[in-house]
Amino acid sequence: RKEVEQDPGPFNVPEGATVAFNCTYSNSASQSFFWYRQDCRKEPKLLMSVYSSGNEDGRFTAQLNRASQYISLLIRDSKLSDSATYLCVVILKAGGFKTIFGAGTRLFVKA
Amino acid sequence: DAGVIQSPRHEVTEMGQEVTLRCKPISGHDYLFWYRQTMMRGLELLIYFNNNVPIDDSGMPEDRFSAKMPNASFSTLKIQPSEPRDSAVYFCASSFRLLQETQYFGPGTRLLVL
Numbered sequence: 001r002k003e004v005e006q007d008p009g010p011f012n013v014p015e016g017a018t019v020a021f022n023c024t025y026s027n028s029a030s031q032s033f034f035w036y037r038q039d040c041r042k043e044p045k046l047l048m049s050v051y052s053s054g055n056e057d058g059r060f061t062a063q064l065n066r067a068s069q070y071i072s073l074l075i076r077d078s079k080l081s082d083s084a085t086y087l088c089v090v091i092l093k094a095g096g097f098k099t100i101f102g103a104g105t106r107l108f109v110k111a
Numbered sequence: 112d113a114g115v116i117q118s119p120r121h122e123v124t125e126m127g128q129e130v131t132l133r134c135k136p137i138s139g140h141d142y143l144f145w146y147r148q149t150m151m152r153g154l155e156l157l158i159y160f161n162n163n164v165p166i167d168d169s170g171m172p173e174d175r176f177s178a179k180m181p182n183a184s185f186s187t188l189k190i191q192p193s194e195p196r197d198s199a200v201y202f203c204a205s206s207f208r209l210l211q212e213t214q215y216f217g218p219g220t221r222l223l224v225l
Contacts, residue, residue: 031210032210032212034213042218043202043216043217043218043219044154044202044216045216046213046214046215049213087154091209091210095167096166096167097166097167097209097210098156098167098169099144099156099159099214100156101146101153101154101155101156102153103153104153104154
């Protein structure tokens with residue numbers, strides 16, 4: 001079982017739709033959680049950190065469920081520019097600290 | 112700030128040749144990471160440094176790979192000898208802290224080993 005798992009998609013949604021992604025992690029020693037966005041042939045960029053209390057940034061909402069070991073990303077009012085791959089990232093303490101990226105979920109927003 | 116700088120941006124080489132990838136982290140960042148991204152395996156952490164010291168190199172695929180950070184503003188990832196299966200995009204990233212801290216990625220080096 002992979003340490004961080006995501007549905008690869010692709011998710012094809014119309015503009016204005018609400019879309020949600022989940023990411024599960026297997027190691028309870030996971031300490032920090034992030035969502036990154038990666039555009040085609042570009043580097044990953046931080047979208048948002050994920051805090052235990054949940055957090056929102058404009059149209060984006062991230063939540064963490066430690067009991068069930070998953071994090072989620074909700075995108076409201078999807079824009080064409082939201083089309084990208086969304087990477088779930090977990091930093092866990094296992095000896096030292098390990099940064100683990102999920103394989104990513106592809107999103108296509110269509111007009 | 113210029114961001115993380117990587118060179119070269121593209122590299123095409125023949126099997127058996129030595130490849131050296133370079134990275135300049137953001138000034139003031141204490142952590143530097145090397146990642147490899149392929150379609151099959153996604154983004155994998157190869158090694159990371161803290162204050163120029165390698166902390167965890169468990170992701171380095173084999174002895175053909177080596178990384179150094181001689182000072183706070185420069186790191187190299189070397190592959191010797193290179194093999195076709197090393198073809199990938201190699202990213203360098205840096206951050207100020209490790210936890211609850213953004214990692215800033217460079218534009219990557221696209222490596223093709225023929």
